[in-house]
Amino acid sequence: MACPKKPKHYVHMRRVHLEAAEDHVERLAHERDPIGAVKEFIWNSLDADANNVSIEIHRSELTGTDRIIISDDGSGISPESCASTFDRIGGSWKPTTKRSILEQRPLHGRNGQGRLRGYALGSQIRWTTVATDATGKRLKTVVSASSDARNDFIISDPEPTIDPTGTVFEAWGRQDTRLDSLLTENAVNKIITELGPYLIRYPKISVVYDGKRVEPESAIQKDTKRSFSFTFDDIQHSAEVRIIEWKMKVSRELHLCDENGVSMDIIDMGIKAPGFEFTAYVLWSGVPDHIGTFVLADDTTTPVGALVGAARVELREHFRERIRERRAELVEQWKADDVYPYKSAPENDAELLERETFDTVAATISRHIPRTKRQQKITLALLRETVRHQPEHTHKVLDEIFRLSSDDKKELSRLLDRTSLASLIKAANNVADRLDFLRMLEHLVFDPEASSRVKERTELHKILENETWIFGEHYGLLVSDRSLDAVLDRHLKKLGRRVRTPSPVRREDGSVGIVDLMLSRSQRENGRLQHLIVELKAPKVIVGDKELSQIKSYALAVAEDPQFTDVTVNWEFWLITSKMNGLVRAEARQQGRPSGCVLDYADGPTRVKVWVKTWSELIEDCRDRLHYFKDHFNHDPSIEQAFAYLDFSNPGLLSDAVKKAIPGKVIRDGEVSDTNPTNDGNIDHALDKKDPGDTRMLPG
Structure with a gap:
């Protein structure tokens, strides 16, 4: 291979020596990164106000990349700058300014090391640069160097020229297969990015x-x-x-x-x-x-x-x-192509979650789905059945069918292995069910017609036995509608004691009290047990002195029982009502005491509190806890949907009299149905047409 000819007119040369260890210069050259070197030279041209930059890659038949020429029409390097530019690492003029001299464009390089990257492109490197001096004359200077003596740069004397300003960098003489990377599509893409x-x-x-x-x-x-x-x-x-x-x-x-x-x-x-x-x-x-x-x-x-x-x-x-x-775009395209496996809108939150999970999984593996419409339709239908009936095996099935890439496997595992899809669907159903229940409870206790018909023990009480979460997530049901003797028996069992005193616990008047619900939890952090006893009053009952005295007597009977004087426990008694008379309201709203607290009694390690709470307070507290989910699930149930949930979870519990008070429902032969069976304006709740394959029945 012939060496480039030396310029004819440059006979006066001077050598400048780079004050740095040669191995340090070699490291700064990054010789294993020729693409990085090209990018650095392009930036140098742009910093010099170039508007046109050309990278030419010359090839030889035997060695591949033979020579790289990078030329620009920038301002060039002035003769007086050449020595200072090449005799030290750093020292660039660029740190003193943030913009180029002529075009005022933002600068890239600021550390004066870019020129050393030339050794990544060739063992012989040369700059031919034309710049304008202070008098307006154009002067050409040539700077050359060799990898045999990396620290030495040969600078010619400047010579007048009529050539336009700019710089041409040339590199040749290096036989390295890494240079062939400059010929790849990846090189262009790196420059573009x-x-x-x-x-x-x-x-x-x-x-x-x-x-x-x-x-x-x-x-x-x-x-x-x-x-x-x-x-x-x-x-x-x-x-x-x-x-x-x-x-x-x-x-x-x-x-x-x-x-x-x-x-x-x-x-x-x-x-x-x-x-x-x-x-x-x-x-x-x-x-x-x-x-x-x-x-x-x-x-x-x-x-x-x-x-x-x-x-x-x-x-x-x-x-x-x-x-x-992207998921939405794909789904719309599948719908337009008639390959999407769902034909109607989701009818409830469980179906909505299944649909969203299907869309997420399908979008994740979309690159692996066949391109023909017929194959797409079959593939998406198979995926739907997998998500619906075997969600915990979804990523395994997909890997078997599509041989997913490592990234796709990780993404699907992240989606499906945090918790099972079945658990996700069950959790979503649980929240939707609770919103439905609150809607129904609100109707039963506040609607004038329904509240006047609902029965305290056989209906309202039984409904709440299965929905004790409304009193707090941390309680579990112990007893229901039992005498105080049974309550204390359960308490002793919780403590691990064998027998209670032979004589039953009585209130001050000698009577045996009946409690509606007893709930319990253990507070491990301080070694205390906590019990909640709930007394429910039907919506039509107005709580007065009699009811208030009754629940206080329950509380005192517990606190004064000798079997429990040495037990570290909190007892809370709630009296829940829709209405109360003025005296009870005044006692429940005393200054210096939490709203609703009518008794706060402590005797040794035992503490007893009695509260009067309204149904509206209880429901609003539950709504506050579910507010986030209600907004994000976009589920605001109608009374018909709420009734459908209750009819499913407690079949046959409500009397016909109460059912008649549900809007849009009538009794026909003991069954409830829409007043207008042909009306399609409202979507029936999924529980109205439950089937064994429904995802709401998936085990957690």
């Missing part, structure tokens, strides 16, 4: 790589910007992350950029987003001040670490949103 935002911002700039113009706009699928803030040393900083999703396959990179979007360094992405080809650019004005600390990007005690941590949180949220968008 790094320069993309800059070239979009400055459209008049032309970068031509191996004969083709670099055009990032045509490769972009979606371009999103998200502002965020992060805190370091108690100071809040504003930043931005730009996410460009590409139509081409790219290496995932997280670019740390200045506020103008100029990439200063590249670090690991640090997040998973299967199925997306993207590059993220984190923009912060402080990035240039921390060059050299990017290796600490995962250390949250550094400014860059705090920046990157906050950016990754923003990126995860972005791709959660994008997954939802």
Whole structure:
């Protein structure tokens, strides 16, 4: 291979020596990264106000890549700058300014090391540069160097020329297969991802790589910007992350950029987003001040670490949103192609959760689904049946059918292995059932017609036996509608004692009290047991002195029983009513005492509290606990839906008299039905047409 001819006119040369250890220069050259070297030279051209940059790759028949020529029409390197540019590492003029001299574009390089990257492209390197001096004359200077003596740069004397300003860099003489990476599609893609935002911002700039113009706009699928803030040393900083999703396959990179979007360094992405080809650019004005600390990007005690941590949180949220968008787009396309396996809208929250899970799983594996409509229809129908009937085996079935990629397996495992789909569906049903129940309870106790007909012990009491969660999630039902003797027997059993005193516990008047519900829990943190005794009053009952004295007598009978004087336990008695007279209301609203508390009594380790609570307070407290789920499930049940739940969970419990008070329902031969059976305006609750295959019946 012939060596390039020396320029004819440059006979006066001088040698400048780079003051650095040669092995250090070799490390800075990053000789294993020729693509990185090309990118660095392009940035140098742009920093020199070039509007046209060309990268030519010459090939030989035997050795592949033979020569790389990078030329630009920038301002060039002035003769007086050549020596200072090549005789030391660092020393660049760029740290003194943030913008290029002529075009006032933001600068990329600021550490004066970019010229050393030339050794990654050839063992012989040469710059031919034309610049204008202070008098307006153009002068040409040639700088050359060899890997045989990396620290020595030969600089010619400047010579007048009529050539336009600009710089031509040439590299040759290196026989390395790594140079062939410059000929791959990946090389072009890396240049597009790094320069993309800059070239979009400055459209008049032309970068031509191996004969083709670099055009990032045509490769972009979606371009999103998200502002965020992060805190370091108690100071809040504003930043931005730009996410460009590409139509081409790219290496995932997280670019740390200045506020103008100029990439200063590249670090690991640090997040998973299967199925997306993207590059993220984190923009912060402080990035240039921390060059050299990017290796600490995962250390949250550094400014860059705090920046990157906050950016990754923003990126995860972005791709959660994008997954939802992509899922919706896919579903709409499947519906348009008539291959989507669901034909009607979901009728309840369980069906909705199943549908959403199906959509998520199907979207995750969409790349593996066959392309023909017939095969798509069969595949999606199979997936639906798997999700519906064997959710815990979904990812195993899919792996067997599609041989999923590692990323897809991880995503499906994350989705399905946190908890079983069956448990998710059951949990969703549980919340929906509770909302339905509250709607029905509200109707029974507040609707004038229904509340006047509902019976205290045979209806309201029995309903609440199966819904004790309304009194608190931490209680479990112990007894129901039993005398105080039985209550105390259960208490002794809880304590592990064998027998109770032979004589039964009586109130002061000698009578045996009957309690409606007793619930219990253990508080392990302080060694105390806690029992709740609930006395229910039908909505039509107005609580007065008699009812209040009754529940207080229950409480005192427990507190004064000699068997329990040495037991560490809290007893709470609730009297629940719709209405109370003025005296009871006044006692329940005393100053200096929690609202509703009518007795707070302590005797040794035993403490007794008595409360008067209204049905409205109880229901509102439950609604507050379920408010988040109600909003996110978008479930606001009608009274018909609420009745359907109650009729399923407590079949035959309500009397015909109460059923007649339910809007839109009539009694026909002892069965409840719609007043207008042909009316399709409302969707019946799923429980009206329960079948063994319904997902609501899946075990947790």
